[in-house]
Amino acid sequence: MNWLVNNGDLIGQLVVAHLLIAIPPIILSLVISVPIGWLANRYAWSRGTLLTGFGLLYAIPSLPLFIILPLIIGTGLRDSINLVVALTLYGLALMVRTTADGLASVDPDVRQSASGVGFSGRSQFFRVELPLAGPVLLAGIRVVAVSTISLTTVGAVIGISSLGSLFTDGFQRGIGAEILTGIVLTIILALGVDGLLVLLGRILMPWVAVNSGRVSRRERRRARLAVVA
Amino acid sequence: MIEFCSVTKQFPGGTLVVEDFSLVIPSRKTTVLVGSSGSGKTTLLRMINRMVDPTSGRIEIDGEDTALLEPVALRRRIGYVMQNSGLLPHLTVINNVATVPVLNRVPKKQARQDALLLLDTVGLDRSLADRYPSQLSGGQQQRVGVARGLAADPNILLMDEPFGAVDPIVRAELQTELLRLQTELDKTVVFVTHDIDEAFLLGDQVVILEKGGRIAQVGSPTEILSAPATDFVATFIGADRGKRELSIRSSPSGDILVDADGRAAGVLIDSAGGPAL
Ligand SMILES: Nc1ncnc2c1ncn2[C@@H]1O[C@H](COP(=O)(O)OP(=O)(O)OP(=O)(O)O)[C@@H](O)[C@H]1O
Ligand SMILES: [Mg+2]
Numbered sequence: 264m265n266w267l268v269n270n271g272d273l274i275g276q277l278v279v280a281h282l283l284i285a286i287p288p289i290i291l292s293l294v295i296s297v298p299i300g301w302l303a304n305r306y307a308w309s310r311g312t313l314l315t316g317f318g319l320l321y322a323i324p325s326l327p328l329f330i331i332l333p334l335i336i337g338t339g340l341r342d343s344i345n346l347v348v349a350l351t352l353y354g355l356a357l358m359v360r361t362t363a364d365g366l367a368s369v370d371p372d373v374r375q376s377a378s379g380v381g382f383s384g385r386s387q388f389f390r391v392e393l394p395l396a397g398p399v400l401l402a403g404i405r406v407v408a409v410s411t412i413s414l415t416t417v418g419a420v421i422g423i424s425s426l427g428s429l430f431t432d433g434f435q436r437g438i439g440a441e442i443l444t445g446i447v448l449t450i451i452l453a454l455g456v457d458g459l460l461v462l463l464g465r466i467l468m469p470w471v472a473v474n475s476g477r478v479s480r481r482e483r484r485r486a487r488l489a490v491v492a
Numbered sequence: 493m494i495e496f497c498s499v500t501k502q503f504p505g506g507t508l509v510v511e512d513f514s515l516v517i518p519s520r521k522t523t524v525l526v527g528s529s530g531s532g533k534t535t536l537l538r539m540i541n542r543m544v545d546p547t548s549g550r551i552e553i554d555g556e557d558t559a560l561l562e563p564v565a566l567r568r569r570i571g572y573v574m575q576n577s578g579l580l581p582h583l584t585v586i587n588n589v590a591t592v593p594v595l596n597r598v599p600k601k602q603a604r605q606d607a608l609l610l611l612d613t614v615g616l617d618r619s620l621a622d623r624y625p626s627q628l629s630g631g632q633q634q635r636v637g638v639a640r641g642l643a644a645d646p647n648i649l650l651m652d653e654p655f656g657a658v659d660p661i662v663r664a665e666l667q668t669e670l671l672r673l674q675t676e677l678d679k680t681v682v683f684v685t686h687d688i689d690e691a692f693l694l695g696d697q698v699v700i701l702e703k704g705g706r707i708a709q710v711g712s713p714t715e716i717l718s719a720p721a722t723d724f725v726a727t728f729i730g731a732d733r734g735k736r737e738l739s740i741r742s743s744p745s746g747d748i749l750v751d752a753d754g755r756a757a758g759v760l761i762d763s764a765g766g767p768a769l
Contacts (some may be wrong), residue, residue: 266540284534302695304622343544370581372574372576372578372582373578373580374579375543375574375578376572376574376579377580378543378567379538379541379543379567379572379574380567380568380572380578380591380592380595380640380641381565381567381592381595382564382595383564386595389579391582394582395581395582397582420523468582470581470582470583470624470626473624473626473627474626
């Protein structure tokens with residue numbers, strides 16, 4: 264407890280550093296997965312090739328990737344960009360398939376009707392197919408967000424500051440409270456971002472709750488009262 | 493006027509869906525394409541707004557070859573209503589109706605104003621404007637579909653089994669509503685159905701289709717009923733079963749009309765609306 268009180272500033276800094284590394288890959292994997300997911304559904308050859316290719320990214324062990332990436336993109340070994348790029352690749356490994364599946368799941372009747380009333384190819388994609396794939400994309404990006412926030416800690420091993428630094432430092436100096444703080448805060452951060460994404464989904468996709476037949480609290484109460492009566 | 497000139501459609505798989513189809517669809521009238529499942533009705537309808545392009549032949553709208561028109565622009569000036577309404581599930585009723593005007597860059601506020609008026613036109617309460625399609629009954633959804641089809645004030649309205657998925661009572665209601673709308677709006681309506689009674693009720697011109705989009709008979713309901721061109725037509729309209737032959741039978745409570753099986757089909761009234769003497 265004492266350790267926690269004495270290191271409030273450090274913890275605050277690490278939380279910010281952690282988020283600064285974790286958030287770009289979450290956004291990037293969503294944004295980049297959209298054109299790739301579109302392309303995957305576009306041609307007969309592209310689906311298998313792209314989905315398998317991006318799926319395999321996940322098989323690359325993280326530590327070797329941290330060492331190879333600087334050589335490829337010309338950054339320094341301790342540059343946090345390496346970590347951002349690596350996490351984006353892992354994010355894409357999950358997200359490309361999800362986005363492709365989400366876009367493919369849009370009801371063909373709705374597509375037909377959209378093109379029938381005069382959506383152009385582009386407006387149909389952005390105004391009909393992408394929004395309707397939204398719930399699937401949201402489900403995917405929640406997994407990516409949680410996994411990215413947790414994977415960010417690995418960077419501490421190669422000296423990139425994050426909440427993971429609390430594990431490495433805590434182990435070296437034998438401070439149990441520090442290690443525990445790192446773990447708990449990482450989990451809280453993951454839960455927090457996940458909750459935020461759910462909230463964002465509700466705001467951006469108000470039709471989802473309605474269409475899944477969720478009843479309002481008032482209606483539920485009315486139903487209960489009806490049963491009682 | 494819409495004209496099909498020797499139109500043939502063969503899908504990539506090789507099936508010949510429509511072969512050498514020619515038809516004139518007059519302006520400001522309702523033409524109904526009726527035929528059993530797979531006879532090519534939807535394909536024919538979708539060739540008008542170029543959702544499907546013919547393999548050979550031409551389709552002209554007011555003398556213009558549609559092949560020379562830009563498909564997206566063409567579709568935005570033709571209303572399109574399909575079965576199960578085809579509404580966009582992620583847009584509210586009002587935004588569904590305003591879809592095409594918004595695509596045509598009508599200012600959003602103006603488009604929504606116009607959409608509210610259209611809800612009145614199709615007999616929907618304005619309180620439904622902010623609901624999502626899933627919160628409406630099937631019949632209400634179809635009305636929204638019709639409102640959306642009318643939103644760009646098109647001359648042509650294509651309707652593909654628009655009332656196929658609602659119960660008979662609501663269907664009758666929607667049919668009556670469409671008849672009323674048509675006298676008000678005077679559109680060129682092309683209506684697809686496999687229900688011959690619906691075809692006779694709504695159509696000024698009825699086109700009875702056989703497999704392969706072959707025309708078995710074209711004419712007004714009266715012409716077809718009074719002189720079915722072939723056995724196929726007779727069977728299709730039920731004339732061979734005596735369904736269309738009504739006779740008067742006296743009953744204790746008055747005269748009734750019965751079909752060939754002796755089943756009551758209705759009562760006879762004179763044209764002034766009172767019971768016939
Ligand atoms: N895109 C397509 N590719 C291949 N075949 C098709 C395609 N669209 C339709 N067909 C075939 O063309 C035939 C006619 O189809 P169409 O949808 O025009 O019939 P329909 O008269 O509208 O039938 P229904 O009453 O069932 O809607 C069917 O045999 C169908 O399988
Ligand atoms: Mg059809």
